[in-house]
Amino acid sequence: MERAQISREAKRTTAKGIIFEIERWSLSDGPGTRTVVFLKGCPLSCWWCANPESQSDRVQIGVFTGKCIDCDRCAEACDKGLALPAVKGGFSGNGPCRACNRCVSACPSKARRRMGEFVSASEVIKEIKKDSIFYRKSGGGVTFSGGEPFRQPEFLAELLATCKKAGIHTAVETCGLFNWETAADCIDLIDFVMFDLKHMDDRHHRRLTGASNSLVLENAEKMARAGVDMVIRIPIIPSINDSEENIRATAGFVREKLDTALGIEPLPYHRLGLTKYAALGLDYKLSDISSPDDDHIQAICHLITEERVRCFSPGSRYQKESNQSQLTRIK
Ligand code: SF4
Ligand code: SF4
Known part of the structure; x- marks a missing residue:
């Protein structure tokens, strides 16, 4: 193949990945107005996960009983x-669904929904660039969320590199459980990370998420050593991980080990993803737990600030102070 032809081929080649949603004009996933790309596939299965369709790295068909008119199509x-x-369960159980979409297209009442799509990086970039003007005006950009974005390192690296080249601010939301070496090509291309710490006690972390927190904590420290600005997020699930001991332990870890952390943001647990559990035939383990109210979140913030770590009340300061120069680190 001629040299020019090779370079034309290289330009056409674009990594493929699996995503389950692209959300535009988000105000709660990093500074300013953002487009959020949700990558599918996660190594954790947290009891409170609001997006259970994010966990599998395959395309899935969700079936919503309440919409079914039992037409048999x-x-x-x-x-x-x-x-x-x-209304009869959605699947016969006689073999694996190959997500061909025929039943979804045939359903007249949208009771069957395709969850996930394989897309090229260039297709995603096209969507991201649609809102470039809003990013510039608001100090926003793009956020890659999940699932766990670092599970698709080549796809993520191409997305990040193209955004950086276009001058778009890049953020990643991570559960922290990923292979640092595989993700290495991505790290230098990230402006801002929202890093989840779900429980400091490994025994509880294993029970609630299905995996140890040791690699999560190790990666948080590596991210700080790599010089990436971070906000640490704790999902607050009443009676599950909101004990004073856990909040103080998390804040202590952030203060002592994460030099680039701007602070901690407690994220109130909510139940918005509940219908999707049923649609995917999954059990929901937290059926008796309610969302924490404002006073509860304020009490958590109080503990965090007592530990000399800044607390961002949900959706607050680091979003409003969207100019990156106004974001200051703890140390
Ligand atoms: S029609 Fe296709 S997507 Fe629907 S159940 Fe059959 S194999 Fe799965
Ligand atoms: S096509 Fe849709 S509405 Fe009709 S029986 Fe199947 S799931 Fe129900």
Whole structure:
């Protein structure tokens, strides 16, 4: 192949990845107005996960019983004999669904929904660039969330590199459980990280998320040593991880080990993802727990500030002070 042809081929080649949503005009996923790209696939399975469709790295078909009119069209459309009306469970269990989408297209009442899509980096970039003017005006940019974005390192690296080249501010939301070496190409391309710390006690972390927190904490320290500005996020689930001991331990770790952390943001637990658990045939383990009220979050913030760490009340300061130069580190 001629040299010029090779370079044309290289330009056309773009990494592919799996995502489950692109949300525009978000005000709660980093500074300013942002486009949030949700990558599919996560090594954790947190009990409170608001996006259970983010956990599998495959395309899934969700079935929403409440919308089903029992017309049987899905069953007729599936040449594998797998689809059943949502009111009868959605799938026959006779084999693996290959997510061909026939039953979804046949469903007249949107009771079946495709969750996840394989896309090229260039397709995603096209969506991101649509709002460039809003990023400039608000001090915003793009946020890669999940799932766990670092699980798709080549795809993420291409997205980050292209955004940086276009002058778009880049942020990543991570659960912290990823291979640092594999993610290395991404790190220098990130302006800002929202890093989740769900529980400091490894025994509880394993029980609540399905994995140890040791690599999570190690990666948080590496991220700080790499010089990346971070906000640490704690999902606040009443009676599960909101003890004074856990909040103080998290704040102490942030203060002592994470030099580039701007502070901690407690994220109130909510139940907005509940219907998706049923749609995917998953159990929801927190059915008896309510969202924390404002007083509860203020009490958590009080503990954090007592530990000499800045507390960002949910959706607050680091969003409003969208000019990056106004963001200051703890130390
Ligand atoms: S997505 Fe395709 S294979 Fe899966 S149940 Fe629907 S029609 Fe059948
Ligand atoms: S096509 Fe849709 S509405 Fe009709 S039975 Fe299947 S899931 Fe229900």
